[in-house]
Amino acid sequence: MEKTKAPGEDGIMSDILLRAFNLLPKFTTALYNGCLRMACFPRRWKTAIIPIIKAGKETCDDISKYRSTSLINTTAKGLEKILINRIMHFMHSHNLLSHNYMASRHKLVQ
DSSP states (O other): OOTTSOOOTTOOOHHHHHHHHHHOHHHHHHHHHHHHHTTOOOGGGGOOEEEEEOTTOTTOOSGGGEEEEEOOOHHHHHHHHHHHHHHHHHHHHTTOSOTTOOTTOOOOOO
16 A cells, blocks of 8 residues: 555554554454455445645635545555455456456556
8 A cells, every 4th residue: 555645534544554464464354354254344434535624714614615535544445455356356367357458457456
């Protein structure tokens, strides 16, 4: 995961998640495996839109003072990457992708 990306609503930075994985690999692996086994994407991880007040409009009462930003929680980004890898592996191993179609192919995350 990119260390320069902003965290989501939970505030967990990618380097913190990577450190947690290095310190507690069995726990973080069990967390993600549990999500995959139960076909569950935790509700808390689905929050993506965070309103941010525009500079200079802090005291304004108009709703236009906000700009919406979509920031996905880092833990959710991890699960999404795992899912993309599994789907793409399945598609490649079963030869389900056309060799002529390149528009939305994802590179397997290593």
